[in-house]
Amino acid sequence: MTNSTLVIRGGLIVGPLESFVGDVLIADGRIVEVGPGITAPSGAVEIDAAGCWVGPGFVDLHTHLREPGKESAETIETGAFAAALGGYSAVVAMPNTEPALDSVAMVGYVLERGKSAAVDVAVAGAITVGRQGSQMAPIAKLAALGVRLFTDDGNGVQDAGLMRRALTYAQPLGVTLAQHCEDESLAQGGSMHEGASSSKLGLTGRPAIAEELMVMRDIELVRLTGCSMHFLHLSTERSIALVIEARAQGLPVTCEVAPHHLTLDETACETFDPEFKVHPPLRTASDVAALRAALRAGAIDAVATDHAPHTPESKDMAFDEAPPGMLGLEQAAGLTLEALGGAGADPQVFFNVLSRGPARVAQLREQDVRVGHSAHGGAVTVGEDANLVVFDPNASYVVDRDSLASRARNTPYHGRTIHGRARATVVRGRLIQLEGIIQ
Amino acid sequence: MIDSIAGGNLVSLATLSQRAIVEVLDTAESFVEVNSRAVKKVPALKGKVIASLFFEESTRTRLSFETAAKRLSADVLSLAVASSSVKKGESLRDTINTIDALGIDAVVMRHSSSGAPVQVSRYVPHVRVINAGDGQHQHPTQGLLDAFTVRQVLAARAGTSGRESGSELFAGLKVLIVGDIRHSRVARSDIEVYTRLGAHVTVAAPGTLLPSDIAQWPVTVATNFDEALATADVVGLLRLQKERGSGAFVPSLGEFTSTYGLTARRAKLLRPEAIIMHPGPMNRGVEIDSQVADSSAAVIEQQVRNGVPVRMAVLYLTTAGATLESDPND
Known part of the structure; x- marks a missing residue:
């Protein structure tokens, strides 16, 4: 999966200076193309980001x-x-x-x-x-x-x-x-x-x-x-x-x-x-x-x-x-x-x-090979390490302490309705979470 | 506000209305008579099982509750949890679930942690929970028996019965509570019960023994202890924990006694009809002089005596789920 190709379609791409609706193409762990109407290579995994915010x-x-x-x-x-x-x-x-x-x-x-x-x-x-x-x-x-x-x-x-x-x-x-x-x-x-x-x-x-x-x-x-x-x-x-x-x-x-x-x-x-x-x-x-x-x-x-x-x-x-x-x-x-x-x-x-x-x-903006981490918190631009989130500000869900990924259950929000949820998480170009499910 | 504890729990007086409090006092009055009988027993809680769960040892309160339960013909499970499960690191939930599995209708619990009875009432919602003192939070039956004792004394003086007087005798009554308000569950319960019944409460203590937000409490803070004593109808003293006097909150016990102790000299400032109270156990010579404690103005033994009918009333109301309309003496 590490070298898979992903396209994030139609989200609001939130840059540090400006935001615009567009697509993001990810391959080999990096952002390779950003813009409207990207033509994806065959076999690319498509992520629908309509109505979502796409950012680091x-x-x-x-x-x-x-x-x-x-x-x-x-x-x-x-x-x-x-x-x-x-x-x-x-x-x-x-x-x-x-x-x-x-x-x-x-x-x-x-x-x-x-x-x-x-x-x-x-x-x-x-x-x-x-x-x-x-x-x-x-x-x-x-x-x-x-x-x-x-x-x-x-x-x-x-x-x-x-x-x-x-x-x-x-x-x-x-x-x-x-x-x-x-x-x-x-x-x-x-x-x-x-x-x-x-x-x-x-x-x-x-x-x-x-x-x-x-x-x-x-x-x-x-x-x-x-x-x-x-x-x-x-x-x-x-x-x-x-x-x-x-x-x-x-x-x-x-x-x-x-x-x-x-x-x-x-x-x-x-x-x-x-x-x-x-x-x-x-x-x-x-x-x-x-x-x-x-x-x-x-x-x-x-x-x-x-x-x-x-x-x-x-x-x-x-x-x-x-x-x-x-x-x-x-x-x-x-x-x-x-x-x-x-x-x-x-x-x-x-x-x-x-x-x-x-x-x-945390000084994580630059890659650090010693500790083996990639660059985080950057702009959504070509060449950046593909660490991205697709966040849906209009999704809502009720917190259930028994269905958390964490091994513990000690949330103070059990039963509370939360508005806004990460629809997809991409780490080093790899889709690791989609719609609340670990990939 | 809750208008009756019948069929419910008693974890705090903060949520009880005047009506609920008067109901307990009136019910207790009907149980006073039982305690003077040759056979001190009524079948009101026959077949009910009450667990007495003291995570913090207290011989006086435990005996008072167990006596009350036995006079109502309940079966009492007395568990010395302080020395067993807690030391083995068992959680509060596991401890109460284990005891619940034995088949109980109510639990009388004391705990050194504030709020433990509230937590237990969530863990076992089908069991009635009676707080016998939790940390620095509440000691509801102490507050109720204190109010019961005051009403009993004032009613006798007025030639009436407490039950007939309802809450009338508390209207405008000046209650002075002295000592370690900050760390006292008794003070918290007393202030709730007296203010709800219509009394005016003043507190007197060094600043370190007052809660940081005392200005928001429904009480007056005495600026001059001697003057407050001179106008008080009721003086309630609190036990000063010895460790509070070791320099942490007051420089020494001796300094506390000289500034806020009810010494024989200060007792002379009191009005002749003033009532002196103490929840016990007393530190004679610290918050109260022996001769004051043993004087006719002090009703300390009467408080202890009243603990039994008041706790009978609480157990009866919560656990039988009935009120006075159904005769507890049948």
Whole structure:
């Protein structure tokens, strides 16, 4: 199948500058022709894209694939299937596996396993050994392997002195440190947003200030060190405002928001259903509105899923005992469309936050033979690697947790109608998903 | 708002209307008499099986509930889950499904995690769930027995019965709740029940022991504890968990006592008819002085005594699915 020929017919081709209706011809892993009324060679697979948006495959900056260590929740293979169904052509695997991806051996293991996955798998390395927040991981060695993002995600690096040293060390390597911003002394082991709901429910809260204070701290550390920094899953209005201000000052900072922070608020936790437990927590309705406004205004670099599979038994614990996190890959694009205003949303912004922005942050715009991934988030033009998605903004479906590709079932959207779905996903010129079915 | 717990669950007082609360209090009043009989038993729940599921140990509440269940002739399965399944890492769903498989009509559960009874009510929708205290969320029967006790005292003074008075005696009543509001399930249930019955609730505590959004609660925050004491009709004290006083929320237990403890000196500020309450177990010398706890103004033992008829009422209403119109004493 790798060398098959595909024609994507009659979709709205969404380029970075302009959009137009046309066909895309793909052969040998590359886009070979773009335009109206392409004559396809015999034997070419035709994909009807009428009414759909055709653009670069989505790139997820924030995927927990759980392998190695928690294969009962997800594997690289099943996580990649979920990504393909969601319209992704590449994902960045987070390093909070067991053991953590903090060594050449562990990173090499995931990269190697990723080569046979349905989508390209890039790896984020840990900033500290075992994500323990005390000793720097071999950042230079991992950078030499092709790792471009480093994070202790799951935890923020609590020690400001250590974070400063890590940024200083990383800066000349041309890599980006990504922070899970939550100051644990303020988050106090809480299990939801600190506010009216937590107070009523008697659940310990993780206040907005726990996130915002670390965003402030790290912006100042970026100013001091000059190292580029990516802020993971920002969830409050103030956090976004801080990053926008820092960017305006010319600091090398980027940020992402998660689909759940764009579509759910703290009141969802009033059911005490652990499916709604996530770190950082679901915030207030006004935070949700502020995040949506920033997204529409183009102030957010990426929507990133924080796809966090957990086994049913671990989510059947009491709310404060259950692990945080929820699935994201299969619904993220539809939820992003909703946050952008539905089918009438600007398709350029849509592809900017789901593909071009995250590809830039993860440095996946160029092919990298060392890690074996192709180029993502590019233009739909001749010569580009054929990593594409055909997205139907008018398709709708009801989420059923029992029919997900992910091995886990912990979606907070079970029963919700989602508008917008990836009709087809093409990775390296190969049709890997069509109409919700892995090819 | 729910207008009756008959045939339903009792997981929180936040959703109960005044009518539902008064129904429990009135039902409890009819059970007080049973507890003074030579044979303290009625057949109201004969043939029903009630599981007593305490994930967090509490001898007082467990005994109160089990006594109530036995006086209604229910069969009680008392399971010491705190020491078995949880330590083996069993999920809440598996634990309740296992117990449900034994054949139960209702479960009385206490859990150290807020919301666990709400989750259980989803896992086994055919079983009645009675919350005996969950984390820092709710302790509904404590709130109900506190209100029952206040009504009983005020009705006796007024020469009437609680049942005749309904909620009248609470109108404009000044209730002062003191101490660790932030971490207290009792405070959350008490505030719900008193405000729903028409009382005015004031809270007094150091800032660290108040919820961060206290301004949104239907209560007044006392700026001067001594002044609040001087005008209170009811003073409800809360147990201060010792670990909260180790510098985390207040500098020391001693400092808490000197600023918010009901000391003998402060008790002198109270009006003579003020009622002093405590859900127990007390930290004598911390939130309350011994001589205050043992004074005639304190109704702490009466609260414990009332726990049984109030819990009988809750079990009867939820599990028999019947209301007072059908005579529970038949």
